[in-house]
Amino acid sequence: MGSTMDDNRIIDxxxxxxxxxxxxxxxxxxxxGSIDVEALKRALAEEEASVKKYMANWQRAQADFVNYKxxxxxxxxxxxxxxxxxxxxxxLSVVDDMERALEHVSDKLAGSKWVDGIVLIYRKFxxxxxxxxxxxxxxxxxxxxxSFHEAVGHVEGKSDKIITVVQKGYMLNDKVLRPAxxxxxxxxxSASRDEIEKDE
Numbered sequence: 244m245g246s247t248m249d250d251n252r253i254i255d256x257x258x259x260x261x262x263x264x265x266x267x268x269x270x271x272x273x274x275x276g277s278i279d280v281e282a283l284k285r286a287l288a289e290e291e292a293s294v295k296k297y298m299a300n301w302q303r304a305q306a307d308f309v310n311y312k313x314x315x316x317x318x319x320x321x322x323x324x325x326x327x328x329x330x331x332x333x334x335l336s337v338v339d340d341m342e343r344a345l346e347h348v349s350d351k352l353a354g355s356k357w358v359d360g361i362v363l364i365y366r367k368f369x370x371x372x373x374x375x376x377x378x379x380x381x382x383x384x385x386x387x388x389x390s391f392h393e394a395v396g397h398v399e400g401k402s403d404k405i406i407t408v409v410q411k412g413y414m415l416n417d418k419v420l421r422p423a424x425x426x427x428x429x430x431x432x433s434a435s436r437d438e439i440e441k442d443e
Contacts, residue, residue, distance in 0.1 A: 324376060324416045331377055335413060335421055338372075341365045342411075380412035382423040393422045400428025 345358075345365060352358050382392055387403045391412060400406040405425045412423025 325418070327375065328415055328420060331372065331375065331415065332420055334372070338365075338368065339410065341368070376416040377420065378414045380414055380419075380423050382408050382412060382425055387425065387427045391419055391422055392425045392427075394427045395424050396426050397429040398426045399431050402428055402430030404428045 341361070342365075345362060348358055380391060382405050385405050387394060387405055392405065395409055398406050404427070405423075406428050407426040408423055409426060410421075410424040413420045
């Protein structure tokens with residue numbers, strides 16, 4: 244019986260060893276579980292940061308693309324608007340000639356049908372230019388601005404005021420197509436000029 248007890252003890256002893264091993268395994272599993280949870284939390288935080296970074300980069304790229312698309316559409320529209328600038332600029336000399344011819348029509352020819360026809364052609368021509376974005380620059384009496392006017396001389400009159408328009412200026416879609424050629428006042432009046440001539 245002694246051996247049975249010894250066997251029982253051994254069995255009991257083995258049972259204690261097994262329970263201790265089981266408890267140790269449970270503790271290590273719990274520790275591993277807590278370590279895994281912490282590692283997972285860190286990994287999740289890293290991935291969330293990465294997602295935010297990628298999302299911000301994607302949004303920036305999308306905004307850049309939208310801006311690029313808008314800019315290229317604007318450039319394309321500007322090119323279309325100004326594509327005929329050279330042709331229109333050359334046609335303005337024809338407009339100048341027509342205006343000079345119509346200014347010098349004698350009273351005898353003023354009522355003629357062909358002169359009336361030329362006037363109608365001139366008006367139609369000007370309407371076509373206007374539809375294409377060409378507008379006449381109003382310069383007479385304005386302050387001289389080298390961005391819009393080309394001074395061809397000085398005359399008596401208020402300083403820096405446009406006294407005479409020698410050649411009309413034109414704009415094409417808010418850009419100067421041809422600057423107006425003007426005579427600018429030099430700040431002297433006719434009375435002061437007479438005084439200067441007397442002194443000489």
